[in-house]
Amino acid sequence: MSTALVSFDHVSKAFRTGFLMRSVAVVEDLCFDVGEGTICGLLGPNGAGKTTSLRLLVGLMRPDRGALRVLGREAGHPESRREMGFLPETPYFYDYLTARELLDFFGRLVGLAATQRRRRSEELLERLGIARAGDVPLRKYSKGMLQRLGLAQALLAEPRLLVLDEPMSGLDPVGRRLVRDIILAERARGTTVLFSSHILQDAELICSNVVILVAGKVRSVGALEQLLSRRVKHYELSLEGLPAGAPPEGLVEIAREGNQVLWRTRTLDEAESAIARARAAGGRVLSMTPVRDTLEDLFLEEVRGGAR
Amino acid sequence: MSAVWAIAANTFREAIRDRILYLILFFSIAVIGSSEAVSLLAIGDRQRIVEDLSLFSIQFFGVLTCVFLGISLLSKEVERRTVYNVLSKPVSRAAFVLGKGLGLYLTTAALTASMTAVFAVFLRLRFGEFPPALWRALALFPFEYLVVAALSLLVSAFTRPLLAALLAGTLVVIGHLSEGLKLLAAQPSVAGTFRAKLSYALYYALPNLERFNLKDAAIHRDIIPFTYLAEAAGYGLAYAAAVMVLAVVVFDRRDLL
Numbered sequence: 001m002s003t004a005l006v007s008f009d010h011v012s013k014a015f016r017t018g019f020l021m022r023s024v025a026v027v028e029d030l031c032f033d034v035g036e037g038t039i040c041g042l043l044g045p046n047g048a049g050k051t052t053s054l055r056l057l058v059g060l061m062r063p064d065r066g067a068l069r070v071l072g073r074e075a076g077h078p079e080s081r082r083e084m085g086f087l088p089e090t091p092y093f094y095d096y097l098t099a100r101e102l103l104d105f106f107g108r109l110v111g112l113a114a115t116q117r118r119r120r121s122e123e124l125l126e127r128l129g130i131a132r133a134g135d136v137p138l139r140k141y142s143k144g145m146l147q148r149l150g151l152a153q154a155l156l157a158e159p160r161l162l163v164l165d166e167p168m169s170g171l172d173p174v175g176r177r178l179v180r181d182i183i184l185a186e187r188a189r190g191t192t193v194l195f196s197s198h199i200l201q202d203a204e205l206i207c208s209n210v211v212i213l214v215a216g217k218v219r220s221v222g223a224l225e226q227l228l229s230r231r232v233k234h235y236e237l238s239l240e241g242l243p244a245g246a247p248p249e250g251l252v253e254i255a256r257e258g259n260q261v262l263w264r265t266r267t268l269d270e271a272e273s274a275i276a277r278a279r280a281a282g283g284r285v286l287s288m289t290p291v292r293d294t295l296e297d298l299f300l301e302e303v304r305g306g307a308r
Numbered sequence: 309m310s311a312v313w314a315i316a317a318n319t320f321r322e323a324i325r326d327r328i329l330y331l332i333l334f335f336s337i338a339v340i341g342s343s344e345a346v347s348l349l350a351i352g353d354r355q356r357i358v359e360d361l362s363l364f365s366i367q368f369f370g371v372l373t374c375v376f377l378g379i380s381l382l383s384k385e386v387e388r389r390t391v392y393n394v395l396s397k398p399v400s401r402a403a404f405v406l407g408k409g410l411g412l413y414l415t416t417a418a419l420t421a422s423m424t425a426v427f428a429v430f431l432r433l434r435f436g437e438f439p440p441a442l443w444r445a446l447a448l449f450p451f452e453y454l455v456v457a458a459l460s461l462l463v464s465a466f467t468r469p470l471l472a473a474l475l476a477g478t479l480v481v482i483g484h485l486s487e488g489l490k491l492l493a494a495q496p497s498v499a500g501t502f503r504a505k506l507s508y509a510l511y512y513a514l515p516n517l518e519r520f521n522l523k524d525a526a527i528h529r530d531i532i533p534f535t536y537l538a539e540a541a542g543y544g545l546a547y548a549a550a551v552m553v554l555a556v557v558v559f560d561r562r563d564l565l
Contacts, residue, residue, distance in 0.1 A: 015563075015565075055392075055564070058392075058395075058396045059395065059396075060391075060392060060395060060396070060563070060564040061563040061564065061565070062563065078398045078399060078400045078403075079398060081396060081397060081398045081399075082398040084396070085396075086392075086393075086396035088389065088392040088393065088396070090389075091389075091392075091393060092388050092389040092390050092392075092393075093390060093393065094318065094322060094390055096321070096322055096325045096326075097318075097321075105314060105318050106393070106394075106397060108310060108311070108314035109311050109314055109315075109394065109397040109398070109399050110397050110398065111310065111398070150393075153393060163396075
């Protein structure tokens with residue numbers, strides 16, 4: 001069991017809106033941990049409360065109820081951010097600065113010495129592919145370049161915890177791949193990553209854990225492998241050498257080519273029974289594959305409020 | 309403390325890369341430069357008219373800079389969301405507010421130093437002297453800026469620039485008239501009444517910016533005791549510190565949406 005670097009304990013937050021200052025719950029009773037060394041995806045449709053959860057974590061907002069601890073301290077305490085890197089959704093920077101000036105400024109804020117600031121800035125600008133634009137004022141940067149710079153500033157102090165709000169947003173496929181690779185490289189270095197996203201393909205590729213938020217509440221939480229392994233949709237059997245004819249009752253023939261067939265069964269018992277019968281009929285089993293739900297299946301089911 | 313300096317330096321850098329500051333500087337120097345032309349149209353000692361207009365220009369444009377830059381200092385950071393990146397570092401909100409305030413003050417100080425230098429050179433070239441009495445008037449301007457900068461920062465901590473401009477502008481005007489409240493409270497006809505108590509309360513709560521206004525005394529070469537300067541400076545420091553604490557408390561309680 002890894003140590004929890006982030007711990008949401010019954011955290012709720014509401015905003016007051018309108019003339020009558022009506023209270024609208026944005027997140028309610030959030031309970032989940034982010035273990036050290038994991039890549040945790042905070043997933044949910046628009047308006048699910050992902051960004052609010054991350055802003056609470058960083059201390060930009062305070063919870064109305066519950067306890068939120070980050071890196072052993074209460075969220076909001078400046079020291080809770082000492083070993084944290086944060087990329088806000090669509091980052092905005094001082095547009096009168098250049099990327100080098102900006103990283104130098106942020107380097108001062110995190111307490112890096114001048115030589116460290118220069119070294120880390122150059123490393124990160126190079127790594128994020130924006131070194132050539134390092135002396136260009138940020139007002140001339142594209143959205144994708146700003147996103148890359150946002151990631152650079154988040155990585156500046158070699159954080160133990162990286163919090164990224166929609167890190168793939170605004171990036172082209174090359175940029176998305178780059179961000180994915182960086183997240184994986186950071187994890188290899190031992191960094192814990194918590195990121196929000198609604199791009200499920202990216203999340204499925206890199207997450208070890210997920211938290212699915214719907215309408216401000218946690219709908220599903222846990223290791224991605226466990227969440228999806230519990231959810232085998234069906235089994236596919238690849239067989240050869242069977243005589244032509246309809247599959248046994250309860251099985252569906254998906255494809256047939258030459259003397260090879262592909263059958264689908266719903267349960268493991270049905271699959272084992274079909275294998276026994278196929279062998280008795282002189283056939284050979286080439287493979288049996290449990291076909292699991294994808295993260296997208298799980299996500300859509302949670303969003304629609306379907307019961308497992 | 310290093311975070312405060314870093315934020316202050318960045319605020320200063322933002323201001324000096326903004327053309328509006330140069331516009332303010334240009335106008336203030338233009339007023340100083342044209343003061344002699346104005347003095348030709350007026351009756352009286354031409355040097356004193358030049359001194360009066362120039363001191364007014366330095367005071368007015370300094371205050372204008374504090375208000376103009378100060379009112380959007382915090383709200384702009386929140387609206388443009390640049391604050392997210394700064395406050396996601398190990399920086400307290402208090403350090404952020406103090407850094408912004410210090411940056412604003414450094415900007416105003418640089419502007420005032422430039423205006424004062426132009427004024428001093430102009431006076432020496434034109435009249436062959438820079439009377440020492442003027443330094444006493446000039447010495448208190450920075451304390452007025454300190455109070456105005458803190459007030460601008462306070463209103464910027466909870467409201468948008470337009471309303472903040474209105475509030476800060478009103479406070480500056482009231483600050484130059486607040487002596488009237490004390491005079492009102494001291495009237496024998498209201499002594500001991502609620503009106504008198506309220507007037508006193510308002511007098512002590514509102515800034516008294518006239519304390520820093522020694523232009524007339526300096527121009528007429530009145531003797532300004534050092535104790536007066538020290539008291540006014542102490543008042544400015546204490547008032548600005550109290551307002552800054554309030555600004556920190558207000559900003560610290562805000563959710564940054």
